[in-house]
Amino acid sequence: MRALFLGGFAASVAPRILAKVKTPLATEILADERDAARLVPLLADADIVVGHIWRAAFPAAPRMRLLQSVAAGLDQVDLAAVPKGVTLCNVFGHESAIAEYVIMTMLVLTHRLFDTVRTFRAGSWSAHQPAGGSPHGEMLGRTVGILGYGRIGREVAKRAVGFGCKVIAANRSLIADPAPAEEVFPLAELDRMLPQCDALVIAAGLAPETRGLIDAHRLALMKPTALLVNIARAAIVDEEALYAALRDGRLAGAALDVWWQTWSGAHPDVRPSRFPFHELPSALMTPHCSGFTEGTADRRWSAVAG
The missing domain is CATH 3.40.50.720 (NAD(P)-binding Rossmann-like Domain)
Known part of the structure; x- marks a missing residue:
């Protein structure tokens, strides 16, 4: 299982989240979602994407099964662009x-x-x-x-x-x-x-x-x-x-x-x-x-x- 922490905020909290993960998980971190050269291969291999941004212009993510937001609001997620079959989750606790x-x-x-x-x-x-x-x-x-x-x-x-x-x-x-x-x-x-x-x-x-x-x-x-x-x-x-x-x-x-x-x-x-x-x-x-x-x-x- 491979997870991609995408965006500046997700990148900043990745260490705290990963410290709580109890199962083996390969991870990649990309703070700048505009970095197309890195984004294309990272999304291609990601089973899980952690971040509060998803855009129609993002490259294909054929393996993605979970888009886990790190925010309660989904204002920056283009819901129509989330691939079919992907589960979208947000967070509360606030x-x-x-x-x-x-x-x-x-x-x-x-x-x-x-x-x-x-x-x-x-x-x-x-x-x-x-x-x-x-x-x-x-x-x-x-x-x-x-x-x-x-x-x-x-x-x-x-x-x-x-x-x-x-x-x-x-x-x-x-x-x-x-x-x-x-x-x-x-x-x-x-x-x-x-x-x-x-x-x-x-x-x-x-x-x-x-x-x-x-x-x-x-x-x-x-x-x-x-x-x-x-x-x-x-x-x-x-x-x-x-x-x-x-x-x-x-x-x-x-x-x-x-x-x-x-x-x-x-x-x-x-x-x-x-x-x-x-x-x-x-x-x-x-x-x-x-x-x-x-x-x-x-x-x-x-x-x-x-």
């Missing part, structure tokens, strides 16, 4: 880490933590009650709406309930057992859910039904005191509409871990959006790292090693 991130960011935004720390470090007691400070919020009693009630959505729900929140959700398919959510709306009734939300957590997959789903109309349905947390895919939210809502104070805050423009080796300094979210104090920004923990890595590479 649900707990992302759910913790969601709760953390909601706490930070609700308690205005960054503003308080910044002003106090600068010497101001303005957040102190006797100094005239105004009270900040808390999560107890808030309604958290979750768009996409799958693995991540349910983990968020468990933790939100632990903070005394009411949880409701919207999902593309029917949910037989919605607990701990009190109600799961069909996607067609999302407009009925949004006005109830003190926080909207986007945890849905990107599909034709969800692309651009949270647009200017739906953002306007939300309370001006509401928060939005997106750990799914940026394209689910209208970029300009979200920026305008935050800029104009029509939405209290947003935590964004996914972006409309993303890092690449060719463009390492690219801004994550066409709009200056980084100038908005109500925007908490992170570079798609919410699930990037040691625990996630260990669970994923154990699953790949199988």
Whole structure:
């Protein structure tokens, strides 16, 4: 059995995966999938390809039986180009880490933590009650709406309930057992859910039904005191509409871990959006790292090693 680790990310994690493999396995590593001179013979001999990229332009892989992604999303896999008879698998294990991130960011935004720390470090007691400070919020009693009630959505729900929140959700398919959510709306009734939300957590997959789903109309349905947390895919939210809502104070805050423009080796300094979210104090920004923990890595590479 011969495995090919294909692409920069797969090449970087290959040692950790191979350390967990218990059966003999011949391996090759190709970090640059654009290296056609090496790619042709390596794919010709590979029984297993480990990597999150597959393109129609790739050369033939007649022996391949398994395409094992090293990511949860399959955005960079051309599904129509995967050879017939090849099993395509992805990885999970990031649900707990992302759910913790969601709760953390909601706490930070609700308690205005960054503003308080910044002003106090600068010497101001303005957040102190006797100094005239105004009270900040808390999560107890808030309604958290979750768009996409799958693995991540349910983990968020468990933790939100632990903070005394009411949880409701919207999902593309029917949910037989919605607990701990009190109600799961069909996607067609999302407009009925949004006005109830003190926080909207986007945890849905990107599909034709969800692309651009949270647009200017739906953002306007939300309370001006509401928060939005997106750990799914940026394209689910209208970029300009979200920026305008935050800029104009029509939405209290947003935590964004996914972006409309993303890092690449060719463009390492690219801004994550066409709009200056980084100038908005109500925007908490992170570079798609919410699930990037040691625990996630260990669970994923154990699953790949199988």
